[in-house]
Amino acid sequence: MEIRAQHRVHGGTLTYAQHQSAATGTPMRLSVFTPPGEGPFPYLIWLSGLTCTEDNFTTKAGAYGAAAQHRVAIVAPDTSPRGECVADDPAYDLGQGAGFYIDATQAPWTPHFKMESYITRDLITTVEAAFPLAPKRSIFGHSMGGHGALTLAMKYPELFKSVSAFAPISSPTRCSWGEKAFTAYLDPNRDTWRAHDAALLIEVGRANSFDDILVDQGTGDQFLENQLRPELLEQAAAKAGQKLTLRRQEGYDHSYFFMASFVADHVAFHAARLA
Numbered sequence: 001m002e003i004r005a006q007h008r009v010h011g012g013t014l015t016y017a018q019h020q021s022a023a024t025g026t027p028m029r030l031s032v033f034t035p036p037g038e039g040p041f042p043y044l045i046w047l048s049g050l051t052c053t054e055d056n057f058t059t060k061a062g063a064y065g066a067a068a069q070h071r072v073a074i075v076a077p078d079t080s081p082r083g084e085c086v087a088d089d090p091a092y093d094l095g096q097g098a099g100f101y102i103d104a105t106q107a108p109w110t111p112h113f114k115m116e117s118y119i120t121r122d123l124i125t126t127v128e129a130a131f132p133l134a135p136k137r138s139i140f141g142h143s144m145g146g147h148g149a150l151t152l153a154m155k156y157p158e159l160f161k162s163v164s165a166f167a168p169i170s171s172p173t174r175c176s177w178g179e180k181a182f183t184a185y186l187d188p189n190r191d192t193w194r195a196h197d198a199a200l201l202i203e204v205g206r207a208n209s210f211d212d213i214l215v216d217q218g219t220g221d222q223f224l225e226n227q228l229r230p231e232l233l234e235q236a237a238a239k240a241g242q243k244l245t246l247r248r249q250e251g252y253d254h255s256y257f258f259m260a261s262f263v264a265d266h267v268a269f270h271a272a273r274l275a
């Protein structure tokens with residue numbers, strides 16, 4: 001783990017770092033906030049959205065006061081592998097900055113776009129060895145990262161105590177962001193896509209180890225109707241008898257101002273389940 005910068009914040013320590021990932025075959029950047037004291041601390045993994053790096057949440061979400069108060073750490077990784085030898089696309093919603101938290105099986109993405117394995121293996125192993133973190137984690141995220149948090153929690157319930165999301169892509173098989181990414185990264189047989197779709201996973205009961213799922217969605221979000229479609233999460237949860245608390249927040253948009261307004265509620269939601 002190479003430390004790139006450290007800052008004191010809310011009595012704790014914010015570290016920007018980089019490490020080599022076996023899954024992506026590239027260096028991966030991240031930030032880690034640890035609260036005041038010695039630890040080991042339970043922690044939250046935050047997954048960001050399209051176009052983001054490890055820096056968007058770190059500088060804009062304003063989460064560290066609540067994290068210090070609840071004595072939880074927060075780990076925020078980058079959203080994809082990066083570099084000159086890594087495949088990319090000129091569009092903002094594919095390639096670097098748009099890893100979708102899945103393992104690609106199609107050329108030219110296969111060698112490096114392994115974000116599911118990166119988050120669930122390399123990231124967890126590395127941060128728990130390098131920082132005072134307990135092996136007790138939860139996961140949350142925004143938009144593409146909300147999709148990542150929901151799907152990784154349901155695919156790996158043994159790794160995560162709880163899950164929440166801000167304005168998640170609810171059903172990537174039923175929106176253009178998701179269809180574009182899955183067409184590029186995954187097998188053309190759309191049946192294989194179902195394993196990476198949050199609403200479809202909830203519908204078949206894959207969230208049943210979670211007592212509740214917290215989702216905040218702004219009603220002024222420019223992506224609400226075409227991409228995010230939170231009603232699909234609600235319908236799936238109702239079918240499966242899964243508790244899902246979907247809060248429609250009047251007038252909030254898709255920006256980090258929305259996250260900053262409600263992130264303390266998400267930190268408290270997870271801290272109660274990590275205690």
Ligand SMILES: N[C@@H](CCC(=O)N[C@@H](CSC=O)C(=O)NCC(=O)O)C(=O)O
Pocket residue numbers: 048049050051052056060092142143144145254255256
């Ligand atoms: N046209 C915009 C679209 C990118 C955007 O809105 N990204 C969101 C996440 S969208 C879903 O995953 C974001 O978090 N942006 C970063 C930020 O700091 O707000 C563009 O090209 O930027």
